Structures are given as structure tokens and as C-alpha cells.
Amino acid sequence: MARERRGGRPRTPEAVVEQVDGGLAELAPDRERTNAWTLLIDGAPQSHVDLDDPTHLDFAYQRRIGHVIDLAAPARQPLNVVHLGGGAFTLARYVAATRPRSTQQVVEIDGRLVQLVRTHLPLDPGARIRVRSVDARAGLAKVPDGWADLVVADVFSAARTPAHLTSTEFLDEVRRALSPTGWYVANLADGPPLAHLRGQIATAAARFPELALAADPVVFRGKRFGNAVLVAADQPLPVAELTRRVASDPHPGRVEHGPSLADFTGGAAPVADTAATPSPTPPPSVFH
Numbered sequence: 001m002a003r004e005r006r007g008g009r010p011r012t013p014e015a016v017v018e019q020v021d022g023g024l025a026e027l028a029p030d031r032e033r034t035n036a037w038t039l040l041i042d043g044a045p046q047s048h049v050d051l052d053d054p055t056h057l058d059f060a061y062q063r064r065i066g067h068v069i070d071l072a073a074p075a076r077q078p079l080n081v082v083h084l085g086g087g088a089f090t091l092a093r094y095v096a097a098t099r100p101r102s103t104q105q106v107v108e109i110d111g112r113l114v115q116l117v118r119t120h121l122p123l124d125p126g127a128r129i130r131v132r133s134v135d136a137r138a139g140l141a142k143v144p145d146g147w148a149d150l151v152v153a154d155v156f157s158a159a160r161t162p163a164h165l166t167s168t169e170f171l172d173e174v175r176r177a178l179s180p181t182g183w184y185v186a187n188l189a190d191g192p193p194l195a196h197l198r199g200q201i202a203t204a205a206a207r208f209p210e211l212a213l214a215a216d217p218v219v220f221r222g223k224r225f226g227n228a229v230l231v232a233a234d235q236p237l238p239v240a241e242l243t244r245r246v247a248s249d250p251h252p253g254r255v256e257h258g259p260s261l262a263d264f265t266g267g268a269a270p271v272a273d274t275a276a277t278p279s280p281t282p283p284p285s286v287f288h
Contacts, residue, residue: 012029012031013029014029015027015028015029016116016120018112018116019112020041020110020112020113020116021109021110021111021112021113022041022042022110022113022157022158023041023042023158024041024042024043025039025040025041025113025116026039026040026041026043027039027088027116027117027120027121028040030048030050030058033050033052033056034052035050035051035052036048036049036050036051036052036056036058037049037051037088037120037121038058039087039088039117041113041159042158042159044159044282045059046087046088046156047059047062047087047088047089047090048062048088048090049088049089049090049093049121051121054090054093054094054096054097055094055097055098057090057094060216060227060249060250060251060253061187061227061228061229062090062091062094063249063250064214064229064246064249064253065091065152065154065185065187065229066091066094067214067242067245067246068150068183068185068229068231068242069081069091069094069095069098069099069150069152070098070245071238071241071242071245072149072150072183073099073149075098076098076099076100077099078099078100078101078102078103079095079099079102079103079149079150080102080103080104080147080148080149080150080179081095081102081103081104081105081148081149081150081151081152082104082105082107082140082143082147082148082150082151082152082177083104083105083106083107083152083154084107084136084139084140084151084152084153084154084155084165085107085108085136085153085154085155085156086106086107086108086110086113086114086117086131087108087113087117087154088117088121089106089117089121089123089129089131091152091154092104092106092123092127092129093123093124093127096124096127096128096129101128102128103128104127104128104129104130105129105130105131105132105139105143106129106130106131106132107131107132107134107135107136107139107140108131108132108133109133109134109135109136109157110133111133114131114133118131136153136155136162136165137164137165137170137173140173140174140177141173143177144177145176145177146176146177146178146179146180146182147177147179148177148178148179148182149178149179149181149182149183150182150183150184150185151174151177151178151182151183151184151185152185152186153165153174153184153185153186153187154186154187156189156279157278158281159189159281159282160278160279160280160281161188161189161278161279162278163276163277163278164273164276166196166199166200166203166271166276166277166278166279167203167271167272167273167276168203168206168207168270168271168272168273169272169273170273171184171203171204171206171207171208171232172207174207175207175208180234180235181233181234181235182233183231183232183233183237184204184208184230184231184232184233185229185230185231185232186200186204186229186230186232187227187228187229188200188227188228188229188230188279189225189226189227189228189279189280189282190219190225190226190228190279190280191222191224191225191226191280191282191283192222192223192224192225193222194222195268196277196279196280197228198264198265198266198268199268199269199270199271200230200271201213201230201261201264201265201268202265202268202269202270202271203270203271204230204232205262205265205270206270207232208232208233208234209234210232210233210234210235210236210237211230211231211232211237211257211261212230212231212237212239212242212255212256212257212261213228213229213230213231213255213256213257213261213264214228214229214231214242214246214253214254214255215227215228215229215253215254216251216253216254217253217254220254220256220264225280225282225283237257239255239257239258242255243255
């Protein structure tokens with residue numbers, strides 16, 4: 001909470017900088033929102049949190065995942081959610097605020113980052129959120145069969161998704177943890193020529209019959225590095241409503257599915273553990 005200057009005017013809180021397992025973490029105050037913060041690791045923005053309004057999602061990719069969370073079940077219906085990658089727990093806070101009584105598991109390997117966030121951006125003690133400081137795939141393996149309504153993958157190490165979280169074998173574990181009507185949603189990052197993104201779509205298509213991909217049009221066209229949100233399920237997805245919501249965002253995006261998404265994949269092959277590689281390193285211009 002910001003302290004007050006004499007005269008009652010609030011003083012902007014100072015940034016918090018600490019070394020964590022994944023690099024140098026900084027919690028930077030948002031100059032435009034009173035009790036909001038951005039988490040950066042080695043200068044790369046990771047999460048944005050508004051402690052006064054956890055339903056506010058500032059980053060475009062997090063807004064798109066928020067739309068998926070909203071559409072996964074009727075409004076305010078509790079869900080069982082697994083978050084692979086914790087960051088500042090932005091999406092777990094969003095679920096807790098929009099779907100009270102949800103039960104959530106957050107898997108974040110960086111224990112020092114978890115402690116930093118818990119200390120300075122504490123979770124609502126009434127929220128049913130359990131945090132495990134283990135590797136994402138190892139933590140997923142502990143989830144009971146068919147338990148999850150949503151598995152949300154947003155895992156980056158040194159700004160790259162680790163190789164073992166990009167394979168068909170990883171998605172086999174996701175499918176095992178999901179309920180028959182559950183959805184998988186992943187934050188993917190890539191740039192020209194989009195070989196990693198196309199491979200990830202092909203990998204998901206090898207395990208799920210229903211897919212949709214939301215991203216900025218310039219990312220689809222391979223014009224710049226950026227994030228794409230992939231949704232996968234066994235049942236038909238509400239593509240029309242997702243498309244409407246993504247198009248109406250402050251930074252409008254586009255949704256591809258069906259034949260157009262298959263065409264975008266361009267014949268890429270599914271990725272197995274034996275051939276998996278981390279996602280590409282973002283160029284410096286992404287962060288500066």
C-alpha cells in the first residue's frame with residue numbers, strides 16, 4: 001500500500017528487486033493504477049497484477065486466456081484449474097475473483113519467485129489456491145486423472161518455453177489430467193518464420209480434435225515476435241464468441257480454427273520428446 005505524503009497525497013511505492021532462481025526479478029509499480037504491479041524477470045515483462053481489481057488483465061495474451069476462462073463454463077461456476085507457471089499468479093487471482101469456490105493448483109518451479117510474490121503481492125487467504133514449487137511436468141503428473149476443467153500452460157525460463165513442455169508426450173499428460181469436457185490453453189511465443197508455433201499447433205492437433213488460436217494479426221502474418229494463445233479440447237469450442245471477444249479487446253486480435261488453422265500450420269509435424277526444443281529466444285526489441 002502506498003504511504004501518504006504530508007497533505008494526504010499518496011506517494012508512489014518503490015520497485016522491489018530481488019534475485020530469484022530464474023534471474024533478477026523486479027516488481028515495478030504501475031504509475032497509472034494505484035495498487036497494480038508488473039513482474040519482470042531480467043527485464044522481460046512476465047505478469048501484471050492489480051491487487052484492488054484482480055479481474056483487470058493488462059497484458060493482451062492474459063486477456064485472451066481470460067476470455068477462455070470465462071467461456072469454459074457458465075458464469076461464476078467453480079472450476080478445477082491447473083496453472084503450469086505461476087508468475088505473479090495473475091490468472092489464478094482472476095479465476096478466484098470471477099469463479100468463487102474454484103479449486104486451483106499453481107505449479108511454479110521457482111521457489112524464490114513464489115516467496116517474493118507471496119510476500120509483496122499476497123494472495124487472498126480465502127482463495128482455494130495451492131502452490132507447488134516443482135517442475136511443471138512433474139507437478140502435472142501429480143494431478144489426479146480427469147480432475148482438471150482447465151489446464152493453463154504459461155511457462156517460460158529465460159523467456160523460453162522449456163523443451164519438455166512442447167511435446168506430444170507432455171500433451172498426453174495434459175489429457176490424462178483433464179476431464180472429458182476439459183480444455184487446455186497455452187501461451188505460445190514465436191516470431192518469423194513461425195516454425196515453433198506451427199509445430200505446436202501440429203502437436204496439439206495430434207492429441208486434440210478441436211483447436212483455436214488467438215493472436216495479433218501481425219503475429220499471424222509472421223511480421224513480428226509475439227504471443228499466441230492456443231485452446232484445445234475434445235468437444236467443440238465456442239469459437240464465434242471467442243472471436244468476438246478477442247476482436248473487441250483494446251489490442252484487437254484474430255482467431256483461427258478449422259481449415260484456416262490447418263492451412264496456417266503448413267504441414268508441420270508433431271513434436272515428440274526426442275525432437276523437442278525450447279521456444280525461440282525473443283529479440284531484444286520485444287522488451288526495449
